[in-house]
Amino acid sequence: MYLLIILTMLVSWGIQWRLKSKFREYSQVGLQSGLSGAQVAELMLADHGITDVRIISTEGQLTDHYNPTDRTVNLSESVYAERSAAAAAVAAHECGHAVQHATAYSMLQFRSTMVPALSAVSTWMPWLLLAGVLLINRSVIPLGIGIALFSLTTLFAFVTLPVEFDASRRALAWMDKRGIVTTQEHGMAKDALWWAAMTYVVAAISSLATLLYYVSIFMSGSRRN
Template sequence: MGLFYSPYYGFGPGMIFLLPAIILAMYAQAKVRGTFNKYLQVSNRKGYTGAQVARAILDRNGLRDVDVEYIGGYLSDHYDPRVKVLRLSPQVFNGTSIASISVAAHEAGHAIQHGVGYVPLTMRNTLAPIASFGSQAVWMLVLGGFILGWTGLIDLGILLYMAAVAFQIITLPVEFNASSRAIEQLEIGGFITSEEIRPSRKVLNAAALTYVAAMAVSIAQLIRLLLLRNRRD
């Protein structure tokens, strides 16, 4: 079963909240791809690659134990705090565009957060496994509760899903802070000129919108679950 359909209630209650959130998520995905692709065609004036920028920012902040690695995929860039590895996609690792160095600096920002013990990041990392399980198990538990008539099973599913919602909420300050650190590090390190700051911000702001949309979808889903639960009663 998908997130939108219930065999008991058709499209069910709560779709009035969910549909706008889904539309926002679709817009955010289109926005980040469009902005990234646009500035992927604009070279930074000093010719740095994303890998060079990431390495320099990490070293400047005393994070020489964090490795920078190449990873396949499109917009697959991320920092893995478990093994202290910053992974960059082909377009970012080898790219010399504004988009490339902006994304690289953002991921380096996450490594800096980890290095200084940034509390929201620690909270997000702690919630991650519970949130992942909750988002995968929620509908199995909820539908199982409806079929078996066990309200407690529905409540368990909703409780686990709340961890996923909390994860999305705490992700916002983590991502915005990483972007702020990125711009600061790009300026301090002399990787971008004053004219390049604005396009760099556009790349990072477009990416941030996807996290806002993800939070909106998760909250709307929670509202829908609660309405389904109340309807059961």
């Protein structure tokens, strides 16, 4: 179990490095259509009849995200201003989430319903897990509660996967249909989004491995008690 956790950490580091490398590479390729990330986002929202979502620039690298609470597509400074295949892919992907929201995509709705519960338990869960491990020879109850709460975060990580893949699918299909990217640029955009998606896949596997680790401790403690 320890080996699996270490392996997922190493794979996660490798994918993060590869993702940043791909974005640096594709950011050097100018988009033939000449559109910036912000302009791509504006077009995609307009084409889907979405008029109540704002597009704003945010600090940092790869900090792009869609916020369903305040209805904003947040693009990192480079993505917002750049006119590259990478910027177009990221901007369209985040707008893909806005389209999911507007069309009541079921998996996004399910994930959104989990957020309040996760926010409520996130503060106490690490302490319960720690206390559960330390007190395992006395009682398995604290660890059992911690595992139950941690399982919510693991479920959330796996629910996130179809949401992310669907947003990328919507983004690529729209860019092709709208003529935003050439065939070569499509390949770059698809590759960049694939590596981005892999970070979520590894995060889900890592969460599952950690959950199984705590379950193994719980089972061992149950047998002793």
